[in-house]
Amino acid sequence: MTSTDDVADIAYLAFTAGYTPGSGDAVVRVDLAGEAIRLVRVLRDVLPPTADRRELDALLALMLLQALIAAEHAIAPQPTATAWDRILARYDELVGLTGSPVVRLNRAVAVSEVHGPDAGLDALADVVLRGHRLPAVRAELLARAGRTDEARDAYDAACALCGNEAERAHLRLRRDALA
Numbered sequence: 001m002t003s004t005d006d007v008a009d010i011a012y013l014a015f016t017a018g019y020t021p022g023s024g025d026a027v028v029r030v031d032l033a034g035e036a037i038r039l040v041r042v043l044r045d046v047l048p049p050t051a052d053r054r055e056l057d058a059l060l061a062l063m064l065l066q067a068l069i070a071a072e073h074a075i076a077p078q079p080t081a082t083a084w085d086r087i088l089a090r091y092d093e094l095v096g097l098t099g100s101p102v103v104r105l106n107r108a109v110a111v112s113e114v115h116g117p118d119a120g121l122d123a124l125a126d127v128v129l130r131g132h133r134l135p136a137v138r139a140e141l142l143a144r145a146g147r148t149d150e151a152r153d154a155y156d157a158a159c160a161l162c163g164n165e166a167e168r169a170h171l172r173l174r175r176d177a178l179a
Contacts, residue, residue, distance in 0.1 A: 004043065004047065004055075004056070005055075007039070007043055008040065008043070008055065008056060008059050010039075011036045011039045011040045011043075011059070012036070012059060012062075012063075014032055014033075014035065014036035014039070015032075015033050015036035015037065015063050015066075016102075017029065017032055018030065018031070018032030018033030018034070018035075018036060019033050019066060020102070020133075021164060022131070022163055022164060023163040023164050024164060024165075024166075025164070025165055025166045033063075033067075036063065037060070037063050037064070037067070040056055040059055040060045040063065041060065043056055044056045044057065044060065058097075062094070062097060062098065065090055065093060065094055065097075066094070068090055069087055069090045069091070069106075072086055072087050072090075073087075082113070084110055084113035084114045085114055087110045087113075088107070088110040088111060088113075088114050091103060091106055091107035091110050092107065094107070095107055101127050101128055101129040102129065102133075104123070104126075104127045105124070105127050105129055105133060105134060105137055107123060108120045108121075108123035108124045108127065108137060108141075109137060111123040112141050112144070117141040117142075117144035117145040118145055120137075120141045121138070121141050121142070121145065124137065124138055124141070131161055131162075132157075132158040132159070132160075132161035132162035132163075132167070132168075132171075133158075135154045135155075135157040135158040135161065136154075136155070136158035136162070136167075136171055138154045139151045139152075139154030139155040139157075139158055139171075139174070139175070140174065142154055143174070143178060148178050148179060151175075151178060152175060152178055155171055155172075155174060155175035155178075156175065158171050159171050159172060159175070
């Protein structure tokens with residue numbers, strides 16, 4: 001028999017896979033992330049108010065906090081109007097809740113949007129994360145800081161690690177656009 005913790009773990013993995021797919025040609029799988037949120041809500045509804053349910057409440061809050069961040073992007077009439085200060089505040093909350101490397105990576109992007117690329121690079125300094133996302137973010141921030149040679153090397157590293165063809169093509173375009 002599967003425990004509540006197992007189902008919660010699976011739901012969070014499904015949410016993460018939907019929010020940031022590691023392979024395939026989709027950048028986001030909204031259907032999968034939405035289904036994971038629905039699963040947690042259904043599970044919460046069928047459980048009595050116990051410790052397991054409180055953990056599910058926390059998981060749902062965590063998922064919805066990431067959804068609030070996505071909503072900030074969606075409600076901006078144009079990318080330059082994105083409320084990065086509010087996004088940074090949400091990531092600060094998430095860092096306090098999870099401290100996960102992925103959250104800290106995303107927070108570094110928000111830091112760079114609010115305080116500039118050098119501040120974003122500083123925020124990346126202690127992030128340890130396998131895969132292509134860390135070198136990709138580092139490459140973008142280095143490029144914005146005018147450190148072209150370092151950015152080119154970081155883009156190459158990100159491309160070598162990326163299993164998602166859409167993301168890899170985007171990374172190549174960004175690298176090729178460097179002066």
